[in-house]
Structures are given as structure tokens and as C-alpha cells.
Amino acid sequence: AQSVTQLGSHVSVSEGALVLLRCNYSSSVPPYLFWYVQYPNQGLQLLLKYTSAATLVKGINGFEAEFKKSETSFHLTKPSAHMSDAAEYFCAVTGGGNKLTFGTGTQLKVEL
């Protein structure tokens, strides 16, 4: 079985500041991990994924995430926030390439 915990349902940063969104996972098998972004009233867009290759994964729009097995974490970062980054972010895990199990999401607010 798999599960995901996203710490912080709301995160607020200033434009240009570091973005850090936290995700911890639990999985009984080697996991595949994902970050998706959702804008209001839209579907989910894949930001990046970890599939057992490099532990530091780079995605779209300047985001990256690091898989840390010892900490069971897959935190999402971006060095410099932009207003267009304001959205809801979901971490997800799958064990066997079937269903995704999602966290409850983190709403990112970017302030001037």
C-alpha cells in the first residue's frame, strides 16, 4: 500500500523567494513519485517524476525535487518564485504503475 503526506496545506512566499513544498511518502514497494500542478478549474499537469533513475529530478518551469529514501521524502523546490507559480500542487505515489495515490495538496500563494 502507498500513502503520501503533504505538510502545509497553504504556503505563501514572496516573488523571487525560494519555494519549498514538502512531501513524505510511504510505500511497501520501490515507489514512483510525481508532482502535479493544478490551476483553478483545470486538470493536473505533470511537473516532474522520479522513476528510480537520478535522485535529483528536474521538471518544467524551473522546479526540481530530490528523492531521499532514508527520509522517505520527495520535496519540491524552485529557487525563485514567480507570480505564475500560484496554484495547487499535489504529490503522488504509485508502486506498480497502476493507480496513483495523491496527497491532499498544497496551495501556493506568491505575493509581490
Add this chain to the structure above:
Amino acid sequence: DTGVSQDPRHKITKRGQNVTFRCDPISEHNRLYWYRQTLGQGPEFLTYFQNEAQLEKSRLLSDRFSAERPKGSFSTLEIQRTEQGDSAMYLCASSKAGQQETQYFGPGTRLLVL
């Protein structure tokens, strides 16, 4: 590639009515998934198909819900005798052989049951 498409994008219905949603996956993607997302929550898995075979159904998928993918291409999700608790965003995703773990999502169908 053309992305995953869903129709309709919005549906308002009265309690007790039946509704049907359609999902067209990315061309040549053999797996198709349905998820439900309620306000303030992450998506929850409902069911998935590999080609035309429905391989897994969640306990969330009550007897009032039925999904089909008759020719292994598009899929439909029908909800019979809708209830107010069915109000949610219904998301469809697809993935391809060789990268089954990577799912691409459509824009969703937002259902409101009055």
C-alpha cells in the same frame, strides 16, 4: 500529441438523474484511469482500463457507477440516480505501454448535483 480530452467540462443535474461523461485518451495510450476529486482534496482513484479490460475498481465505485471502454479507445463513466454527494470533479488520465507509471490528465468534468 493531442492531450486527454473530456466532455462535458461542466454538468449540472438534479438529484436522481443519470449522467454520462466521456474521456478520450492520448492516441495509442493503452491505459485509461478515472479519478474523483472533491473540494480541497487530492484526486482519488476510481477505476482503470488496459485496452478494453477493466482491471481494477475502487470501493468508491458504488453500484450506481459504471465505466466502459468498449473498443479500447474512449471511455464513458455513467452515474445513475445521482446524489448530492456525487458532486465533484471527475478526472480522466491515460498512460502508455513502457511508461505505465506516468499518467497524463485531462481537464476534468465538474459535476454539480442539485
